[in-house]
Amino acid sequence: MTTVLTYGTFDLFHIGHLRLLRRLAGLGDRVIVGVSTDEFNTSKGKRSVVSYGDRAEIVRSIKGVDLVIPESSWDQKTRDIEANGVDIFVMGDDWRGKFDDLEALCEVRYLPRTEGISSSELKQMLRALDPAHIEDLQSAVSTLSNLLSHYRDLA
Numbered sequence: 001m002t003t004v005l006t007y008g009t010f011d012l013f014h015i016g017h018l019r020l021l022r023r024l025a026g027l028g029d030r031v032i033v034g035v036s037t038d039e040f041n042t043s044k045g046k047r048s049v050v051s052y053g054d055r056a057e058i059v060r061s062i063k064g065v066d067l068v069i070p071e072s073s074w075d076q077k078t079r080d081i082e083a084n085g086v087d088i089f090v091m092g093d094d095w096r097g098k099f100d101d102l103e104a105l106c107e108v109r110y111l112p113r114t115e116g117i118s119s120s121e122l123k124q125m126l127r128a129l130d131p132a133h134i135e136d137l138q139s140a141v142s143t144l145s146n147l148l149s150h151y152r153d154l155a
């Protein structure tokens with residue numbers, strides 16, 4: 001029985017998160033995922049769009065994930081590894097080198113991230129769609145459609 005452990009915020013769950021969790025399921029028999037609590041995210045200077053409860057439920061429902069635990073501090077990893085008999089600790093390679101100290105307890109692996117998608121980019125797109133911008137977009141669309149019908153009449 002090989003136990004694999006990872007951590008993350010998993011906000012606005014996307015294909016990058018899914019591919020990472022799928023690869024974890026391929027590395028072992030039991031997959032444990034620490035999901036950052038909203039309070040811990042605040043301490044990381046992050047604010048999730050999706051609440052901890054919902055993020056944990058989404059991750060728990062991913063095929064191959066056996067257990068979700070709350071991540072509420074940076075230093076709980078050692079305890080979690082020992083308490084769950086973890087064999088492989090895995091993170092995306094944006095964390096490369098950051099958790100090498102855990103090699104004293106188990107194997108540490110960094111897997112390539114999925115390019116072109118991130119929660120922060122999705123958040124930026126959502127911010128761009130706030131009401132103030134939508135009005136501008138709507139007036140631009142109506143201007144364009146008026147122009148279009150005008151040219152149609154000319155054609």
Ligand code: C2G
Pocket residue numbers: 007008009010011016017020036071074090091092093094095112113114115116117118119
């Ligand atoms: N990830 C990925 N590809 C992406 C985006 C994310 O493979 N396009 C991976 C990250 O490398 C990470 C995991 O998905 O391993 C979760 O990413 P985040 O939700 O951004 O987690 P983060 O905020 O980095 O929290 O103690 C560690 C922290 O909890 C990590």
